[in-house]
Amino acid sequence: MPIGFRAFALAGTLFAATLPAFSGTLDDVRKRGNLVCGVSMGLLGFSEQKPDGSWTGFDVDFCRALAAVIFDDPKKVTFQPLSALDRFDALKAGKIDILSRNSTWTLDREAGLGLLFAGVNFYDGQGFMIRRDNRAVSALELNRTRVCVQAGTTNAQGASEFFSTNSITAELKTFPDGPSTLRGFETGECDVMTADNSGLFAERLRLARSSEAVILPDIVSKEPLGPVVRNDDVRWYTLVRWVNFALINAEELGVTSANVNEAKRSAKPDVRRFVGMDGTDLGPKLGVTADWAARAVAAVGNYGEIYERNVGSKSRLGIPRGLNQLWTEGGILYAPPIR
Amino acid sequence: MTPRRFLPCRSSCSGLPVTPRRGTGFFLAGLAVLALSGAAQGRQQAAPISMDIGDEPGRVATAEQIVEEGPFARQLVFFRSSEPAGTIVIHTSERFLYVVQGNNRALRYGIGVGREGFQWSGLVRVSRKAEWPDWTPPPEMIARQPYLPRFMAGGPGNPMGARALYLGSTVYRIHGTNQPETIGHAVSSGCFRLANGDVIDLFERIAVGAKVIIRHGASI
Numbered sequence: 001m002p003i004g005f006r007a008f009a010l011a012g013t014l015f016a017a018t019l020p021a022f023s024g025t026l027d028d029v030r031k032r033g034n035l036v037c038g039v040s041m042g043l044l045g046f047s048e049q050k051p052d053g054s055w056t057g058f059d060v061d062f063c064r065a066l067a068a069v070i071f072d073d074p075k076k077v078t079f080q081p082l083s084a085l086d087r088f089d090a091l092k093a094g095k096i097d098i099l100s101r102n103s104t105w106t107l108d109r110e111a112g113l114g115l116l117f118a119g120v121n122f123y124d125g126q127g128f129m130i131r132r133d134n135r136a137v138s139a140l141e142l143n144r145t146r147v148c149v150q151a152g153t154t155n156a157q158g159a160s161e162f163f164s165t166n167s168i169t170a171e172l173k174t175f176p177d178g179p180s181t182l183r184g185f186e187t188g189e190c191d192v193m194t195a196d197n198s199g200l201f202a203e204r205l206r207l208a209r210s211s212e213a214v215i216l217p218d219i220v221s222k223e224p225l226g227p228v229v230r231n232d233d234v235r236w237y238t239l240v241r242w243v244n245f246a247l248i249n250a251e252e253l254g255v256t257s258a259n260v261n262e263a264k265r266s267a268k269p270d271v272r273r274f275v276g277m278d279g280t281d282l283g284p285k286l287g288v289t290a291d292w293a294a295r296a297v298a299a300v301g302n303y304g305e306i307y308e309r310n311v312g313s314k315s316r317l318g319i320p321r322g323l324n325q326l327w328t329e330g331g332i333l334y335a336p337p338i339r
Numbered sequence: 340m341t342p343r344r345f346l347p348c349r350s351s352c353s354g355l356p357v358t359p360r361r362g363t364g365f366f367l368a369g370l371a372v373l374a375l376s377g378a379a380q381g382r383q384q385a386a387p388i389s390m391d392i393g394d395e396p397g398r399v400a401t402a403e404q405i406v407e408e409g410p411f412a413r414q415l416v417f418f419r420s421s422e423p424a425g426t427i428v429i430h431t432s433e434r435f436l437y438v439v440q441g442n443n444r445a446l447r448y449g450i451g452v453g454r455e456g457f458q459w460s461g462l463v464r465v466s467r468k469a470e471w472p473d474w475t476p477p478p479e480m481i482a483r484q485p486y487l488p489r490f491m492a493g494g495p496g497n498p499m500g501a502r503a504l505y506l507g508s509t510v511y512r513i514h515g516t517n518q519p520e521t522i523g524h525a526v527s528s529g530c531f532r533l534a535n536g537d538v539i540d541l542f543e544r545i546a547v548g549a550k551v552i553i554r555h556g557a558s559i
Contacts, residue, residue: 137444138442210408214415215414216415217415217416217417217418217443217444218417219417251556252557253557254556254557254558254559255559259559266559268559271559312410313411313433313434313523314410318410320410320414320416320417321416321433322416323417325418329430330417330418330419330437330445331417332419
C-alpha cells in the first residue's frame, strides 16, 4: 500500500473517531431536559431579568423559540448571564449550549475562536444622534459639529473613518464611559453622539427630554448580531440556524402566534410546509418534529412580533425596523425557504 | 401601551382657536345618552378590533396635536424602496405610513387603521385633498354606531380631522382624527388616521397624483 494512501486511511479513521457526528448537543440538551442559553448580564430590550427572576428580551426569546422546538415548552431554558469577556470561553468550555448575547459576527470569532454564527437576527451598526433643532437629515450633513463618543470602542475609529471618507470636518470628543458620553451630549458639549444604533435608542431614553433628540437613519458600520454555537457540532448548528430562518419566514408568510393553529388548515403550500402539515420529513431531518417551526412561533411569535415586543414599536426602545425589516418591506432580512 | 405625549405642533398649524383636551371626550349636549348606548353596541360588533372606540363627533380634542414621542412619532427611518420619492407606502399591520424620500430613507408616521383600512390593498393615487373635510358617515357605519350624525361639517370636532387625502375613486382616504390616542392601533372605523398635526404635515408634502401603495401583512 502506498504510503500516501495509508496516511489517508489513517486520517480517515481519526476523523471519524474525533467527530461526534450525529450526536452531541441536541442529545445532551434532551437528556438534561433543558437548554442552557448564554445571555448578556442585562441589556434593555435584549436580555433583562425581572425581579421574579424570569428573563425577557430579544436574545432571550431566541432561546425560548429553540427550547419550544426541542421540548414544545419555551420555559425549558436556563439563562446564564455572561460578561463580554467570558462569553466565548463559556461557550467553548461547554458551559452553555448556545450564546444569544448581542455578539457581532466576525471572521476572527469563527476562524480564530472555533465558533459558528448560526445567522444574523439583528443588523446593528454605528449611528448618530443629534438634537432636534439641528435639522440634519443625513450623517453627511454633520460637517463642523462636535461629536461625543465613548473611548476605547470601535465607534471612535468608525466615526473618524466615516468623516474622513466623506470630507467632513468634525471634532471628536472622547469620554471614558457611556454615562459621561451621554452627559456630554445632553449638556451641549457636543452636537452629536455616536454609538451603535441599538445603544443610541437605549441611551436616548435616559435623556431628561428624549423627544428633543433625533437618531438619524444612517448606519455607517456593520455589526451583525446573531446566535453562536461551537463549530464541532454541525447538526446542532444547522438546527439553530433554521430556527432563526423559521422565525423570519413566519413573518413573511403571515404566520403569527395568534394564527399558527389556524395556519394548519391553510391551503397555501408554503404555509402548510411551515407548520408541518406537508413536507413532514423536513423537521425530522433537523432532528426535531414535523411541527417544529409552528412550535417556535406559538411560543414567542414570528420575527416581527419578537422584534416589536422587545425593541420595536411595542417596547420603550422603539427602534424602527430599518435594516431588520423583511427584504420585501424595505429591509434586508432574507431567509432561505423551508422546503 | 408605549409612552406617548401629545404636544401642540410648532409650525404649519391652522391657527384655529382650539383647547387641547384629553380624556373621555366631549360630547355635544343631548347626544351624550345616545352616544353611550351607541358606543356599547359598536363594541359588541367590533370584537376582533384591538382598540374599540366609537367615533366621537363633536369631541374637540386635537386640532393641532402631533405624536411627539415614542415609536409613533414622525421620524426619518431607513427604508429601501424602488418607488420614487414622494410615494406613500402604508403598512397596515405595522400601523405606519411611509413617505419615500429616496436614498434608502422614508419619513414615517404612526397611524391608526380603521376597519375600512384593512379592506383593500394595492396601488392608488391621491385624487383630491381637502382641509377640514366634511363627514358623511356611510350607512354601514351608521348601522354600527346609530348615534352618528348623517352629515357633519368640517371643523375641529369632526372625526375626519384637519386634513384628508382621497385615494383614487375609492371611498378610502388618509385623514386626521379628533382621537390621537388611537394612533398605533386598529380602530373600529375609518381608513388611515394620523394625529391632526401630523396629517397637516403630510398634507403639505404630498401632491394630488402621488402614488399610494397600501400593504397588509401576508395572510395565511
